[in-house]
Amino acid sequence: MPLYHTEDQAMLADTARQFMxxxxxxxxxxRHFRDIGCKDGFGHTLWKQFAELGLxxxxxxxxxxxxxxxxxxxxxxxxxxxxxxxPSPFLTSAVMxxxxxxxxxxxxxxxxxxxxxxxxxxxxLAIDEGKKHRPERIATRAVRSGNGxxxxxAKDFVVHGSSADMLVVAARxxxxxxxxxxxxxxxxxxxxxxLSQDAVRLVDSSMATHLRxxxxxxxxxxxxxxxxxxxxxxxxxxxxGRVGAAAESVGVAQGSFxxxxxYLKQRKQFGKLIGEFQAxxxxxxxxxxxxxxxxxxxxxxxxxxxxxSDKADLMVSVAKAKAGKAASLAVKEGVQxxxxxxxxxxxxxxxxxxRDRALAEFMGDMFYHADRVAKxxxx
Amino acid sequence: xxxxxxxxxEIRAWLEENxxxxxxxxxxxxxxxxxxxxxxxxxxxxxxxxxxxxxxxGYTVPDWPQAYGGAGMSPAQAKVWREEMNRIxxxxxxxxxxxxxxxxxxxxxxTEEQKVHYLGQIARxxxxxxxxxxxxxxxxxxxxxxxxxxxxxxxxxxxxxxIWTSYANKADWIFCxxxxxxxxxxQGISFLLFDMESEGVSTKxxxxxxxxxxxxxxxxxNVKVPKAQIVGELNRGWDxxxxxxxxxxxxxxxxxxxxxxxxxxxxxxxxxxxDPLLRAELAMFDVDALAYGAxxxxxxxxxxxxxxxxxxxxxxxxxxxxxxxRRYELLMAGGxxxxxxxxxxxxxxGSRARGWLRTKANSIEGGTSExxxxxxxxxxxxxxxx
Ligand SMILES: Cc1cc2nc3c(=O)[nH]c(=O)nc-3n(C[C@H](O)[C@H](O)[C@H](O)COP(=O)(O)OP(=O)(O)OC[C@H]3O[C@@H](n4cnc5c(N)ncnc54)[C@H](O)[C@@H]3O)c2cc1C
Numbered sequence: 001m002p003l004y005h006t007e008d009q010a011m012l013a014d015t016a017r018q019f020m021x022x023x024x025x026x027x028x029x030x031r032h033f034r035d036i037g038c039k040d041g042f043g044h045t046l047w048k049q050f051a052e053l054g055l056x057x058x059x060x061x062x063x064x065x066x067x068x069x070x071x072x073x074x075x076x077x078x079x080x081x082x083x084x085x086x087p088s089p090f091l092t093s094a095v096m097x098x099x100x101x102x103x104x105x106x107x108x109x110x111x112x113x114x115x116x117x118x119x120x121x122x123x124x125l126a127i128d129e130g131k132k133h134r135p136e137r138i139a140t141r142a143v144r145s146g147n148g149x150x151x152x153x154a155k156d157f158v159v160h161g162s163s164a165d166m167l168v169v170a171a172r173x174x175x176x177x178x179x180x181x182x183x184x185x186x187x188x189x190x191x192x193x194x195l196s197q198d199a200v201r202l203v204d205s206s207m208a209t210h211l212r213x214x215x216x217x218x219x220x221x222x223x224x225x226x227x228x229x230x231x232x233x234x235x236x237x238x239x240x241g242r243v244g245a246a247a248e249s250v251g252v253a254q255g256s257f258x259x260x261x262x263y264l265k266q267r268k269q270f271g272k273l274i275g276e277f278q279a280x281x282x283x284x285x286x287x288x289x290x291x292x293x294x295x296x297x298x299x300x301x302x303x304x305x306x307x308x309s310d311k312a313d314l315m316v317s318v319a320k321a322k323a324g325k326a327a328s329l330a331v332k333e334g335v336q337x338x339x340x341x342x343x344x345x346x347x348x349x350x351x352x353x354x355r356d357r358a359l360a361e362f363m364g365d366m367f368y369h370a371d372r373v374a375k376x377x378x379x
Numbered sequence: 380x381x382x383x384x385x386x387x388x389e390i391r392a393w394l395e396e397n398x399x400x401x402x403x404x405x406x407x408x409x410x411x412x413x414x415x416x417x418x419x420x421x422x423x424x425x426x427x428x429x430x431x432x433x434x435x436x437g438y439t440v441p442d443w444p445q446a447y448g449g450a451g452m453s454p455a456q457a458k459v460w461r462e463e464m465n466r467i468x469x470x471x472x473x474x475x476x477x478x479x480x481x482x483x484x485x486x487x488x489x490t491e492e493q494k495v496h497y498l499g500q501i502a503r504x505x506x507x508x509x510x511x512x513x514x515x516x517x518x519x520x521x522x523x524x525x526x527x528x529x530x531x532x533x534x535x536x537x538x539x540x541x542i543w544t545s546y547a548n549k550a551d552w553i554f555c556x557x558x559x560x561x562x563x564x565x566q567g568i569s570f571l572l573f574d575m576e577s578e579g580v581s582t583k584x585x586x587x588x589x590x591x592x593x594x595x596x597x598x599x600x601n602v603k604v605p606k607a608q609i610v611g612e613l614n615r616g617w618d619x620x621x622x623x624x625x626x627x628x629x630x631x632x633x634x635x636x637x638x639x640x641x642x643x644x645x646x647x648x649x650x651x652x653x654d655p656l657l658r659a660e661l662a663m664f665d666v667d668a669l670a671y672g673a674x675x676x677x678x679x680x681x682x683x684x685x686x687x688x689x690x691x692x693x694x695x696x697x698x699x700x701x702x703x704x705r706r707y708e709l710l711m712a713g714g715x716x717x718x719x720x721x722x723x724x725x726x727x728x729g730s731r732a733r734g735w736l737r738t739k740a741n742s743i744e745g746g747t748s749e750x751x752x753x754x755x756x757x758x759x760x761x762x763x764x765x
Binding site for chain 1: 455458642644645647648649652658659661662663665666667669670671673674676677678680681684686694697698749751752753755756759760761762763764
């Protein structure tokens, strides 16, 4: 399959670009909800609009009422989200939670998919434990109790946790903390007894929580997939989140880069446009290369995931690491090349820097993923 | 089975039958590369057989039209061809400046006669070409070149000199930038083809830091070039030259170049490396290399259907060559003192150290990295004054 968008995908990209540039623009969404101190950190009206376009069901199979598309298509939407810094639960709900629910029982699907498809529900993922993404190690326990399970443990960096109607929780039903096997995924409703969340606003104005589970009682039908066999589902959810975050990072990089090159063509110093200085030109041209390469790696990873290739794991980590590297360079160069104005809250370039920082941590940073590339390559 | 899948089966079967086992070994040194030409010494029978068999089917230039010695493959078929070649680690049957550089320029700018004549020779590996662009005073600022062709009615008389002419002493013909109008800088250059055995052509090899001397100073002393041997219009050679440079840069970038830019972490770590900082550098390199591999694939896919930015080969060359230099730095570090050996048999005559030094030219030849960045600034980013 060629590494560019098909005609259908290009059409989707046009729609997503227009939609996000109009409705998801920085002033209308990110700044607005930040400035009013919104507890969700995003707008529900926009989320409903995502649903009206069918986008909340982009990864939901047609049989289940969704669009039945793949990671390439989800990535198209995410790149536009990144470009406009549009705050939304798309990545957590429509990409990651939807990937988990794809493996769920008809009963669970029936309980949660309609809300996703209509844009009434928001979902979150409770995977990380501690400050860094280390999903190989899961200490949260789920022990059999009554006709179900009792969950106890602590989770961090639960993005949109306090806005979520349902949280996908990765817990351990067997084995030691570091075992690959013995994981089970649960669909946990927000209002269940014993679940508490401490909401925190992050540097990019998005909201996350520290989550605690104290003997949270769940029926057996809350299990997504197989008991003890959740690692496979979790890996799929992680891949979806990682490649999705990579696509969003590419958008962040591109948005920041476009702002920066525009500025290079406007700002004058020493009687010249600053874009005439070769020192800046070369850095801009280098950055251009890095962004192009990151986008190629991301599309490759999306295609491999959609094709179910056994090389997908490796390429997903390559994409997450490379996109993270490119975006990090883009926002740093962006601020620097704007000079003093780049440090002001009034100017958008700093917002890109903040969003990049949060995305970089989400689902593993470039160091985690470079290490994973090494391990998958046998060293 | 789709048509393309059937094609893949056909190619796979043909390769299985026709690619000699010796031609499925990694390329070690210059000798392993088949350059073709009048005086080419085949290293062994297998090399010769492989060239002959491929040339007969048009597989030395699979995507050129059949009328000009190619196999007329579509972009999708050519991709299958590359994938199947890579699958069995087959060496290219023929490598040449004719294939990478002159061929594409002739396909675009040549007359029908020129195409049939020169492209056929290139495809069959009969004539080896060299590139006469750079001059002592004109490197990055190529358009300032001085080699002059005086109009003598039915021919030009060319005087001047070129430098850094790769393999000039081994080449049969040269494609050469010659000034034909001194009053006009850009529109005063013509793109001429001539035989290196013409009277008045001489070459002098230059020794490189790697210890090899694959490039030369090339001198022209009243060389007669018939008028039919011009590509494109008189004084419009710069257009041809630039178009050719795009292809040269694409080639040097290593896009789709099989194993040239693959990962190295696993290779080096098999040798028992224990340095965690080196491992970290290798992992970061492998991320970049695999990402660049995807870029190469995307670039080739896009260029075949006209979706790539016309200046994108400059980006590819910049990124690919900087990556290859980094690769060799890491290979040297991973090899430790063993990689310093220059002559020993164990080091295969110092192949790693020599290879490392050779890569330093990647970001100079065909336009320097700085020039690539200038071109990206100007043609892709549209930055002012660039
Ligand atoms: C191995 C090898 C093989 C070659 N083969 C051939 C061949 O077959 N045929 C042929 O014609 N040529 C060949 N070349 C020549 C090659 O194309 C030139 O070396 C190259 O174009 C650079 O020119 P130069 O060496 O004169 O360097 P210069 O142009 O003098 O450059 C010196 C330094 O200045 C920098 N610089 C120059 N201009 C600018 C600018 N505007 N902005 C910023 N920095 C600048 C350069 O990047 C470089 O770092 C080969 C070179 C090598 C190393």
